[in-house]
Amino acid sequence: MPKVTDVLYYLVHVQELRSIIQWKVWHNPVHERDESTESKTLRRCFYFLDQTSRSFSAVIKELNPELLVPICLFYLILRGLDTIEDDMTIKLGEKEPLLREFDNILEKDGWTYNGNGPDETDRQLLVEFDCVITEFVKIKPAYRAIIKDITKKMGDGMADFASNAEYNANGVNKISDYELYCHYVAGLVGEGLTKLFVEAQLANPALLQRPHLHESMGQLLQNVNIIRDVKEDFDDGRRFYPKEVWSKYADSFEDLFKPGNEEAALNCSSEMILIALRRADECLFYLAGLRDQSVFNFCAIPQSMAIATLDLCFRNPDMWKRNVKLTKGHACQLMLDSTQNLQLVCDVFRKHTRSIHQKNTPKDPNFIQISIACGKIEQFIETIFPSQRPDPTLSVKDGRVLSPEEEAKAKKEAQEAKWDIIYMGAAVFGILFFISLFMIFIAYLAGARFDVIYNQLRSGNLARPSAGEAQPILNNYEHQEL
Amino acid sequence: MPAEHVLVTGGLGFVGSAILHALLNAHPSFKTTVLDIKPTPLGYKLPSGVNYIQADLRSKSDALRAIRGTKPTVIIHTAGYSPTGSARYSQTERAQVFSINVKGTENILHAAREEGVKAFVYTSTCCVISDDLDHDFPNMKETLPTGRATTVYGQSKTIAEHLVLSVNYPELATCALRPSVIFGPGDTQLIPTLHACIEKGETPFVVGDGFNLTDFTYVDNVSHAHVLALENLLGPKSAAGEAFFITNGQPIPFRDFCLAVWTEFGHIPSYEIRIPKTLAWFAGSILDWVTWMTGKEVTLSAGSVKDAYGVRYASIEKARKVLGYSPIVGLQEGIGISCKDYYERLNGK
Numbered sequence: 016m017p018k019v020t021d022v023l024y025y026l027v028h029v030q031e032l033r034s035i036i037q038w039k040v041w042h043n044p045v046h047e048r049d050e051s052t053e054s055k056t057l058r059r060c061f062y063f064l065d066q067t068s069r070s071f072s073a074v075i076k077e078l079n080p081e082l083l084v085p086i087c088l089f090y091l092i093l094r095g096l097d098t099i100e101d102d103m104t105i106k107l108g109e110k111e112p113l114l115r116e117f118d119n120i121l122e123k124d125g126w127t128y129n130g131n132g133p134d135e136t137d138r139q140l141l142v143e144f145d146c147v148i149t150e151f152v153k154i155k156p157a158y159r160a161i162i163k164d165i166t167k168k169m170g171d172g173m174a175d176f177a178s179n180a181e182y183n184a185n186g187v188n189k190i191s192d193y194e195l196y197c198h199y200v201a202g203l204v205g206e207g208l209t210k211l212f213v214e215a216q217l218a219n220p221a222l223l224q225r226p227h228l229h230e231s232m233g234q235l236l237q238n239v240n241i242i243r244d245v246k247e248d249f250d251d252g253r254r255f256y257p258k259e260v261w262s263k264y265a266d267s268f269e270d271l272f273k274p275g276n277e278e279a280a281l282n283c284s285s286e287m288i289l290i291a292l293r294r295a296d297e298c299l300f301y302l303a304g305l306r307d308q309s310v311f312n313f314c315a316i317p318q319s320m321a322i323a324t325l326d327l328c329f330r331n332p333d334m335w336k337r338n339v340k341l342t343k344g345h346a347c348q349l350m351l352d353s354t355q356n357l358q359l360v361c362d363v364f365r366k367h368t369r370s371i372h373q374k375n376t377p378k379d380p381n382f383i384q385i386s387i388a389c390g391k392i393e394q395f396i397e398t399i400f401p402s403q404r405p406d407p408t409l410s411v412k413d414g415r416v417l418s419p420e421e422e423a424k425a426k427k428e429a430q431e432a433k434w435d436i437i438y439m440g441a442a443v444f445g446i447l448f449f450i451s452l453f454m455i456f457i458a459y460l461a462g463a464r465f466d467v468i469y470n471q472l473r474s475g476n477l478a479r480p481s482a483g484e485a486q487p488i489l490n491n492y493e494h495q496e497l
Numbered sequence: 498m499p500a501e502h503v504l505v506t507g508g509l510g511f512v513g514s515a516i517l518h519a520l521l522n523a524h525p526s527f528k529t530t531v532l533d534i535k536p537t538p539l540g541y542k543l544p545s546g547v548n549y550i551q552a553d554l555r556s557k558s559d560a561l562r563a564i565r566g567t568k569p570t571v572i573i574h575t576a577g578y579s580p581t582g583s584a585r586y587s588q589t590e591r592a593q594v595f596s597i598n599v600k601g602t603e604n605i606l607h608a609a610r611e612e613g614v615k616a617f618v619y620t621s622t623c624c625v626i627s628d629d630l631d632h633d634f635p636n637m638k639e640t641l642p643t644g645r646a647t648t649v650y651g652q653s654k655t656i657a658e659h660l661v662l663s664v665n666y667p668e669l670a671t672c673a674l675r676p677s678v679i680f681g682p683g684d685t686q687l688i689p690t691l692h693a694c695i696e697k698g699e700t701p702f703v704v705g706d707g708f709n710l711t712d713f714t715y716v717d718n719v720s721h722a723h724v725l726a727l728e729n730l731l732g733p734k735s736a737a738g739e740a741f742f743i744t745n746g747q748p749i750p751f752r753d754f755c756l757a758v759w760t761e762f763g764h765i766p767s768y769e770i771r772i773p774k775t776l777a778w779f780a781g782s783i784l785d786w787v788t789w790m791t792g793k794e795v796t797l798s799a800g801s802v803k804d805a806y807g808v809r810y811a812s813i814e815k816a817r818k819v820l821g822y823s824p825i826v827g828l829q830e831g832i833g834i835s836c837k838d839y840y841e842r843l844n845g846k
Contacts (some may be wrong), residue, residue: 173530372753378765382760383829386757390748391747
């Protein structure tokens, strides 16, 4: 049952309601999973996918069959790793070896874990982790090697952070630490997925030659999560905003949540958004390297959501008070636009970039840098989809150059249009002319003295005579007539 | 690199003196000579070891005499004239602009060929493309045809650039650099004009959507590019006969550059009024008449409105690839330095 506030919201935002309906009615998955051919353990894996992932399960399930299971398992494995890392009830002595050894656990038949605290939302996944392992050993060895490798790197990275006393006591310090953290939890996912896409021949192998592109894909998503969840994380006693950033705006991080510091908080989030925004052009570049529609959708939807969320958070004081979220209608609109082609995704990026720019203010110390970052995105889009005509004097229609025949035709049409306007103008003025003549004639019949007016005008009396002056003039004429 | 003798024309000017300093820093062993139409101002001291020669390049014999007398191996031709204010959009200074920019370039090129100069770097401008004020130029590339500029300045620079590039031979390697709007310490046009808007109360007005990207280039990046171009022409010569856009590689909305400058002077407009393009153009046209009748300069004119709302920025990929160019001073830093410099000039320090 929808909430009353929702109903009211969509009554005002009909466009968003339309998007929801369109998405529900018209969206056809590129691929659909076939449950009948799945084993019992695999079905259990998909159950966990639905349980653990709010945003990713839908896009994963529409993936190309070649990668459907590997990516589903990849997700669950990382989620398992994350559930161990996240759980503050697990002692470091137990946690660290688990994280570092997790890649070997993936091949231990029947391994399960029930050491998670009772409040850990995804603890059940680890309790039944044996079904993930059962399915994992069935996938192609090449995919398995990629997933194992990333699991190892991520486990080690998480263990490094977990055992770092400084980080545990004070949170993320330098911007470089923040980037490193995001690399472990998201950049590596980008690397693993890219390798899977290329292995399955669904992406351009050149993507592997430019590792900074998939790094940016992961970084942007993770940056946005951290920016948006600042309040939620703070309430949970965690802080991912690096000290190097927030210390410019406040003496202590808590201060940014206090009333009276709104301006400082906004400037702080501006700098965080700026860091994320600088990744956007590389994300578009990455998307240009994907060859399969389902893979494109899988990658593009989260990116569009990310840029829209950045826009939502930019200079929005609410994000320091509560968790701000895109509306469902907006999300559906973004999904519609992100499941077609790169040009539409670029349009989404441009739209939100401009919206961010619109809100940018010189009061913000990051003003000029944000403006530069927005310009960079705009220029990048221009390089892949030039709006510029090859030659400004050539005739162009809908972005393409016309052939000489078309040009001649267009010229002829323009010529005809010109004469249409001339005829219409002539008709309008002609009618006005006749109506005027007719009115003057009626006035003449009714006794108007045009001869008096004519003579007065000729002698230079342009002003209308006052009532007193008029009579003698008129008398003058009357006498003449006599 | 063997010691060369570099002649910088217009070397007392805003860009010319920056090029001179970049050159002295990069190649202290080079002999350098400054050529300028003006005598060195009172109290102005050229860096030690730099020769000075006064010559008017509009005169063929003057140009030849200057080159014969100094015998440079390389010429950086920066001397030029750009009409400012309403003259930028009119024909009033046509004769003067053409005699300096076209005739001057022709004369010094002639002298360079006569006297066996090896390399010739010409300071052109992105206006050879973008001064076609009725069109937008997003992400300009060097492949765009020239010859459509509508301003006197753009037209004169186009002809001069053609002259320079067309005499590129193995004996005399030439290239042209096309910087966009240049700003920096000593700038007498951009920052002072924008600063004056504060006094006149013109800062709240935004023409168009305010998102038209424009390139602004910090002067040190321009001079850096000249040194790179010179090195290229003396070395691999891959830049010979070519033109390059030189910018900061950081296009931003025109409005944002203005706001950033005003902020440096402690001014932030407290409100904004958006004016649609056509209305602004119309108002500008009327103000053109007012200017014409009263003889008083107003910032707004039909031409300056087009300059303010046009999209004009270039890709610097070619300069990156061929010259190895990369901006050395970022936009924000450059704006800070330039405004501080202008503030000190205003306060007579």
